[in-house]
Amino acid sequence: MNKPTAIVFAYHSVGVRGIKSLLASGVEIKLVVSHEDNPHETIWFESVADLCAEHGIKRVTPDNPNLSEFVAELRSYVPDYIFSFYYRNMLCEEILNIPSRGAYNLHGSLLPKYRGRVPVNWAVLHGETETGATLHEMTVKPDAGAIIGQVAVPILPDDTAFEVFGKLTVASEQVLATVLPGILAGAPNRIHNDLSKGSYFGGRKPEDGRIDWAKPAQNVYNLHRAVAPPYPGAFFEHNGERFIIEKARFSGQNAAEIALNLPQGISVVDNVVFGVCGDGKAIKILALQHNSKTLSIDEVRNYFA
Incomplete structure (x- = not known):
């Protein structure tokens, strides 16, 4: 039986853990699309580049993944799935339509709350007492697709965003361990993502x-x-x-x-x-x-x- 195949868009510690989770589940990763580290940013997280080198996985870092030439290249891999783990760019509809068995994103909040950018930082800023990791189906509208699974983590009164992100990295592994068997079996559990009960936030400077x-x-x-x-x-x-x-x-x-x-x-x-x-x-x-x-x-x- 052929292994399920995937193209993975990934960065950060969640990207590393997501890739490891897919490999552990028997997924063949044909390509990883990532980012080059920004020299003006403090790099405190795990390296997707190092992980890909360890496993011999091809990795590319296009400035804009939505250009037609790159979309055509992605299409040539004929993947069963696309997964996005803390990749920072929005993906166009043409990319989301490439996989034959679905496109999924891992988001760092309990959707529909804190859709959009830097959800951990926003949750801490607003004094939330919990957040979590959510795997959901990808749509053109950000963080709006059906929820496949969620794992919650507490935010303690003195936790910094850095500390919460550490919890979220573990929660990401937990949610993938829970939902990947159903996804790979072709029977993911879908929960309506009611955007009227949530919120959307932009990036922070x-x-x-x-x-x-x-x-x-x-x-x-x-x-x-x-x-x-x-x-x-x-x-x-x-x-x-x-x-x-x-x-x-x-x-x-x-x-x-x-x-x-x-x-x-x-x-x-x-x-x-x-x-x-x-x-x-x-x-x-x-x-x-x-x-x-x-x-x-x-x-x-x-x-x-």
Whole structure:
């Protein structure tokens, strides 16, 4: 019996785990379409390129996968399936129509919630207490096809997006282990993806990490968690210089409980750095960066005296 075949669009740790899951299920991967690493991006995740080299899988990195010449090349592989695991470009209808047995995408949220870009970061920013991994049928409209399977993971109060992404990588393996047998048997379980109960979000830029100290402390803390290193980080400017919060905790204290009449922004009290917010509460800043260096308490005191 011939092995099922697939073209896989993949990047990031989820891409690596997705490819490994397909190989473990006996799928022959004819081609992997991926991205070149961006030299301006912190690469903290696993390498699809390294995995393909290990297994002798052909890998290509087109700037635009939807050009007619490349679509024709994809068609020549005659795959049974297409899978997309954290590939960053939308795929055109012509590509989605190539596989004879379906096209599937793995998305980092509990669809229909948080459709679109960087769903983990948005979920943390909005203070969600859970998210998850969803495998769904691909359509031209992003993250809109029928849901094949989902696995939920908790978001703890102090989890950063980086920590949640680690949980999501495991959840991705779990959902694929659950649904791949049905997909490969030609009988996937389809659940309606009711978009009216969900939400769509766009991408985020480093500038979106700018802190507004006039906002409530919980909002500021959630922003920090959503973009904490290795992401670009939540930042603010003081006397024309930029500072990035490397590590923090939500103290829940009112400024009056720390010291009287603290202004919004950074204050140092008894060798503890606080960020006082618009609701009078504060976050406790455990590590503060300036010019890519973690500042000592004395250096923080000198900057914010």
